[in-house]
Each structure stands twice: as C-alpha cells, then as structure tokens.
Amino acid sequence: MGSVSWTTWEETPYGLLPIPAALNATKGRACNCNGEPCDFHYVDANEQVEPADLLIFTVKYIGLKQAIEHARNQVGPRTILISFLNGIRSEQMIGEAFGFNRLLYCIVVGMDASKNSI
Numbered sequence: 679m680g681s682v683s684w685t686t687w688e689e690t691p692y693g694l695l696p697i698p699a700a701l702n703a704t705k706g707r708a709c710n711c712n713g714e715p716c717d718f719h720y721v722d723a724n725e726q727v728e729p730a731d732l733l734i735f736t737v738k739y740i741g742l743k744q745a746i747e748h749a750r751n752q753v754g755p756r757t758i759l760i761s762f763l764n765g766i767r768s769e770q771m772i773g774e775a776f777g778f779n780r781l782l783y784c785i786v787v788g789m790d791a792s793k794n795s796i
Contacts, residue, residue: 729754735761
C-alpha cells in the first residue's frame with residue numbers, strides 16, 4: 679500500500695497516511711506483518727492532527743508528489759523525515775518541500791518481499 683507512515687512517541691504509537699486509492703482498497707481488510715496483526719491508525723490527509731515526530735515515505739516514485747502534499751498537515755517544526763524510496767531524487771523533493779534540516783538520509787537494502795496477505 680502506498681503510504682506515508684508517521685509516529686508520535688506518546689499516545690498514538692504509529693499511524694498511516696495512505697493515498698486515497700490505497701485506503702479504499704484496504705478498508706475493512708486486516709493487515710499483518712510477519713503473521714502478527716497490525717492495528718494501524720489511519721489519518722486522512724486533510725485531518726489536522728498533532729505533528730508527527732517521525733514521518734517515513736514508503737511510496738513508489740510516481741506517488742511521491744502526492745505523498746508530500748498529503749503529509750503537509752502532519753509535519754511540524756520538530757518532525758524528522760526519512761525516505762525509503764530507491765534513488766536519490768526523493769530526498770531532494772522532500773527536502774525542498776519541508777526543509778533539508780529535518781531530513782535523514784538512508785539506504786534500504788533487501789526490501790524485496792513476498793506477499794501472502796496484506
């Protein structure tokens with residue numbers, strides 16, 4: 679599912695800000711990771727919530743512009759941003775949108791997966 683993941687370290691441990699098509703496709707379906715159910719808190723892009731402490735972009739490059747726009751209401755002055763996209767362009771786009779001072783660079787290795795269920 680294309681989404682922007684976010685977390686605050688207090689009451690809500692993590693959440694997902696899915697692109698609308700992904701939210702509709704997964705509505706009512708259980709999500710599991712390593713056989714364990716995940717109880718994600720889904721947030722609408724227009725919803726005003728407390729800014730995330732950490733925001734992780736996990737979309738394909740073609741959805742990055744939309745993900746950046748959807749994340750605007752969840753980014754605050756102390757939000758840390760990470761991109762798990764392949765290539766180097768995503769950090770440039772995210773940094774231009776929110777500021778390079780909050781961006782952590784990373785390399786993702788071995789991220790291919792087989793899916794049995796969502």
